[in-house]
Amino acid sequence: MTVTTQPEIVQAERPQIAPAVAKIALIGNPNSGKTSLFNQLTGLNQKVGNFPGVTVDKKTGYSQLTSSFRAQIIDLPGTYSLYPKSLDERVITDLLYDPNSSLFPDLVVVTADASNLKRNLLLFTQLADLKLPVVLALNMVDVAEQEGVKIDVPALQRELGVPVIPMNARKGVGVAALKIVMMQELQATKAPFFQIPADLKPMLQQVKDRFQLSSDYLALQYAHQYRHLKGFSVQDMAWMDKLLEDTEFRSVTQQANETVARYARINDILLDVVRVERVNKSEKFSNRLDQILTHKIFGYLIFFTILFLIFQAIFAWASYPMDLIDEGVAGLNGLIQDNFDGPLVDLLTEGVIAGLGGVLVFVPQIAILFAFIAILEETGYMARVTFMMDKIMRKFGLNGKSVVPLISGVACAVPAIMSARTIENWKDRMITIFVTPLMSCSARIPVYAVLIALVVPEKYYFGFLNLQGIVLMALYLMGFLAAIFSALLLKTVLKARERSYFIMEFPVYKWPRWKNVGITIVEKVKAFLFEAGKIIVAISIILWVLASYGPGDNFEEARELALAEAQAKNLNEVQTENKIASYQLESSYAGIVGRTIEPVIRPLGYDWKIGIALLTSFAAREVFVGTISTIYSIGEEENVSTIKNKLLSETDANGDPFFTPARGFSLMVFYLFAMQCISTLAIVRRETNSWTWPLAQLLYMSSLAYVMAFITYHVFS
Amino acid sequence: MQKKVSEQKSQKSVRDLKLGESGVICCLQDPEMGLKLLEMGCIPGTEVKLNSRAPLGDPITIIVNDYTLSLRLDEAETILLKQ
Numbered sequence: 001m002t003v004t005t006q007p008e009i010v011q012a013e014r015p016q017i018a019p020a021v022a023k024i025a026l027i028g029n030p031n032s033g034k035t036s037l038f039n040q041l042t043g044l045n046q047k048v049g050n051f052p053g054v055t056v057d058k059k060t061g062y063s064q065l066t067s068s069f070r071a072q073i074i075d076l077p078g079t080y081s082l083y084p085k086s087l088d089e090r091v092i093t094d095l096l097y098d099p100n101s102s103l104f105p106d107l108v109v110v111t112a113d114a115s116n117l118k119r120n121l122l123l124f125t126q127l128a129d130l131k132l133p134v135v136l137a138l139n140m141v142d143v144a145e146q147e148g149v150k151i152d153v154p155a156l157q158r159e160l161g162v163p164v165i166p167m168n169a170r171k172g173v174g175v176a177a178l179k180i181v182m183m184q185e186l187q188a189t190k191a192p193f194f195q196i197p198a199d200l201k202p203m204l205q206q207v208k209d210r211f212q213l214s215s216d217y218l219a220l221q222y223a224h225q226y227r228h229l230k231g232f233s234v235q236d237m238a239w240m241d242k243l244l245e246d247t248e249f250r251s252v253t254q255q256a257n258e259t260v261a262r263y264a265r266i267n268d269i270l271l272d273v274v275r276v277e278r279v280n281k282s283e284k285f286s287n288r289l290d291q292i293l294t295h296k297i298f299g300y301l302i303f304f305t306i307l308f309l310i311f312q313a314i315f316a317w318a319s320y321p322m323d324l325i326d327e328g329v330a331g332l333n334g335l336i337q338d339n340f341d342g343p344l345v346d347l348l349t350e351g352v353i354a355g356l357g358g359v360l361v362f363v364p365q366i367a368i369l370f371a372f373i374a375i376l377e378e379t380g381y382m383a384r385v386t387f388m389m390d391k392i393m394r395k396f397g398l399n400g401k402s403v404v405p406l407i408s409g410v411a412c413a414v415p416a417i418m419s420a421r422t423i424e425n426w427k428d429r430m431i432t433i434f435v436t437p438l439m440s441c442s443a444r445i446p447v448y449a450v451l452i453a454l455v456v457p458e459k460y461y462f463g464f465l466n467l468q469g470i471v472l473m474a475l476y477l478m479g480f481l482a483a484i485f486s487a488l489l490l491k492t493v494l495k496a497r498e499r500s501y502f503i504m505e506f507p508v509y510k511w512p513r514w515k516n517v518g519i520t521i522v523e524k525v526k527a528f529l530f531e532a533g534k535i536i537v538a539i540s541i542i543l544w545v546l547a548s549y550g551p552g553d554n555f556e557e558a559r560e561l562a563l564a565e566a567q568a569k570n571l572n573e574v575q576t577e578n579k580i581a582s583y584q585l586e587s588s589y590a591g592i593v594g595r596t597i598e599p600v601i602r603p604l605g606y607d608w609k610i611g612i613a614l615l616t617s618f619a620a621r622e623v624f625v626g627t628i629s630t631i632y633s634i635g636e637e638e639n640v641s642t643i644k645n646k647l648l649s650e651t652d653a654n655g656d657p658f659f660t661p662a663r664g665f666s667l668m669v670f671y672l673f674a675m676q677c678i679s680t681l682a683i684v685r686r687e688t689n690s691w692t693w694p695l696a697q698l699l700y701m702s703s704l705a706y707v708m709a710f711i712t713y714h715v716f717s
Numbered sequence: 718m719q720k721k722v723s724e725q726k727s728q729k730s731v732r733d734l735k736l737g738e739s740g741v742i743c744c745l746q747d748p749e750m751g752l753k754l755l756e757m758g759c760i761p762g763t764e765v766k767l768n769s770r771a772p773l774g775d776p777i778t779i780i781v782n783d784y785t786l787s788l789r790l791d792e793a794e795t796i797l798l799k800q
Binding site: 080081083085115116118119122149252253255256259260263276286287290291294295296297299300383387388390391392400501502503504505506508 | 748749750751752753754755756757758760761768769771772773774775776778782783784785786787788789792
């Protein structure tokens, strides 16, 4: 489809001074292809989902409109109207009602789903009435035509009085035309879509005068939303309170009348513009698919099969690349140690390379997990999960929408907690944020992987059920149960501030865009490598230093003590060396810290070495692996063996294996429940805007971890 | 629960629709939730059809203005239908 029509009004008047960089805001309903368009315009790598509200934060990027003209594009959260019902929708009003905002747009591009034009135009007419320059990006025109919805674009353009660009944002069709239109400095439309009732006009005039507003509709928006607007002083608030009381302004009634009037106007407009010729009366493909995928029995069966598949895949498929990485790191270290000597070589091999290997080895698992999550979101299946789970989730004080943060929490609590913004209800959202870190995140995978390999035999049942995989799934299940029962507890403690809704669009199934899946995997792996990885490597090195040096003459004294003891016991050379190393570690800085906290963690079956690992894990849970491998490799002659073999050969005072199943399971349970993540605490602080929530979480989860690990240790030993 | 049913008996709501059955919206009972429903296109005079129920009976999906909308039963109950 080509666009040759240019609206007449474009040529009318041009503003004298063009801004340095034009700012263009993208606004649209959820699922209207807004994020896809953003990607097309900016080329930024960003996730495109199919679930309502996947865009939570406003994102910005630059687009080269012509060779000499660059525009800043702002991607705003999906919304159905300018009356926000949730936090992320409020981002939009905060931006649009504050002309002094650094991101206040020069132009608004409204994306609309052509197959669902009526509802999409509601938001458009509100934006146009704000007197903002608007362009309508009519998306998914091809899909609409397949469904028999024919849109007369020139007629629509005439009726709306703004440029209308038919396009397919997923494929990039129409983007060039849109860029050309955006280049024009556009004028606001003249006639409003919604005629504000005459009796409101005197009141609105007062609002306009006081706040120096240009449009009546913006003044009306102020009257509706002044309690939530940014930069409103107490005096402004009191002034508005009085004005609205004096003029007997009824916000709810006025809003309802406005929406009904807008729909009536849109119906009028679309009467001549849209022709619906249903090709066939048979049910939509999506609906037929839903009869199976949300079936009473098959629906849950399929959902749990998918979950089970994911966990088996993480363990079974990931093991091949993981073994390769393991062998590579071990081989490299061996090579370096055979050919070079000195303290810096030890730092490189035992500190840096060992730490890097500990990070790299978990990339395959993270990649596989995020491939699954991305596909579920891309296809629209995630919305069905919400639909099927809502009734159950509600019983626990959660929301059907809580399933997305909870499932995403399996990957990482940080983005998951951010995605909880789509939950409109304050209480539901707080509960979801509070319990999400109890879901086993990917940072726990390394910890689980090492511990499971250590204490669970690699056994198969019926030829394909891997025992290690079953234990892993049990851990995830325990995390989920802890999350929902904690939610139940909170449900009774917290008081509701607003009502909880489930009213949302049920998206049609779409084939996943593999590019988006790929981008998601790359982004998550990168985030893990460069954000978590940094901390892991840095802490590995610090720990190696801490464990290799001690205060004063401690190291020399430890050596002499060990030598004396070895002579008395008549030990051979290797055993003597081990004794020295172990005594030296005990007298190192690390040993001192570890032993200080040992009395506290002894009831859980842990010694001072694990104590060190527990402490360093507060930076990031996966640091556990680096810490453990550094600490134990120091006390040994062999550096080449894998973490597992090192730990297996570790013995207690009686010469028995130290890592008994009781200790292994106790540790797994501790990591399952404990809040050991500074990033999560920081994001909870941001999302709840208080320190109360993260501190409550830290206290609650740590206590839970301690108690559960204590029980586990004593049950298994 | 029982009390609620007897109260609502007087007028049929979207909650009472059978699978595949249609009705015409008469009014929205809950003013605050009504705002959200209006924005989603549930305008009085519009036809709605019960499209599906979740496996546990709640929430449901309805077809309104040619698209699928999901909502809970107690939300559907506030959408009253013309006789």
